[in-house]
Amino acid sequence: MAYKHGPHLSHMSDRDYHVQVIQHLTARLHEEPGDRRAYFLRGNAYLDHGEFQAAIDDYSRAIHLQPDAVAYNNRGIAYRNLKDPQRAMADYRQALVLDIDYRDAYNNLGLVLSDQSAFEEAIRCFNRAIDLDPTYWYAYNHRATALWALGRKEEARRDYETVRNLLNPTSP
Numbered sequence: 001m002a003y004k005h006g007p008h009l010s011h012m013s014d015r016d017y018h019v020q021v022i023q024h025l026t027a028r029l030h031e032e033p034g035d036r037r038a039y040f041l042r043g044n045a046y047l048d049h050g051e052f053q054a055a056i057d058d059y060s061r062a063i064h065l066q067p068d069a070v071a072y073n074n075r076g077i078a079y080r081n082l083k084d085p086q087r088a089m090a091d092y093r094q095a096l097v098l099d100i101d102y103r104d105a106y107n108n109l110g111l112v113l114s115d116q117s118a119f120e121e122a123i124r125c126f127n128r129a130i131d132l133d134p135t136y137w138y139a140y141n142h143r144a145t146a147l148w149a150l151g152r153k154e155e156a157r158r159d160y161e162t163v164r165n166l167l168n169p170t171s172p
Contacts, residue, residue: 042058043055052081052082063075069095069102070095075091080111106128113125122142122143122146130143135166144157
């Protein structure tokens with residue numbers, strides 16, 4: 001969606017922005033083919049643009065140059081979007097090997113486990129994300145969905161209420 005209603009707002013759509021970022025980073029990589037950060041950032045742009053295989057390719061290059069938890073996590077997101085839960089789970093787990101306190105990897109692992117109807121294991125992942133960050137509303141929301149799927153509706157309602165309070169702390 002283009003932003004047209006203010007001189008301080010961009011006239012560029014998100015998609016146009018992603019394309020520009022990808023083009024800029026591609027040019028950077030032609031100059032410096034070993035630039036790990038450029039591969040990682042271009043992977044992010046591809047991920048945001050919905051080009052999941054291109055994102056996987058760039059995250060894989062970044063990981064090859066220097067493994068890190070965020071690159072594994074983000075590559076897992078791309079695999080999940082391509083409906084490859086086994087590779088997604090492997091990447092989330094590797095992210096946690098590299099950073100045992102990476103709340104986003106716990107949340108994302110919980111999501112892919114929920115996709116597989118492994119709700120109890122997913123809930124344990126969401127619990128860990130919440131333990132690491134009690135204000136992480138995404139994990140409460142995803143845990144509520146898993147709880148609801150298990151028929152634990154009252155617990156799910158409490159989590160949905162927590163989400164509402166975290167997103168709008170002044171609501172009654």
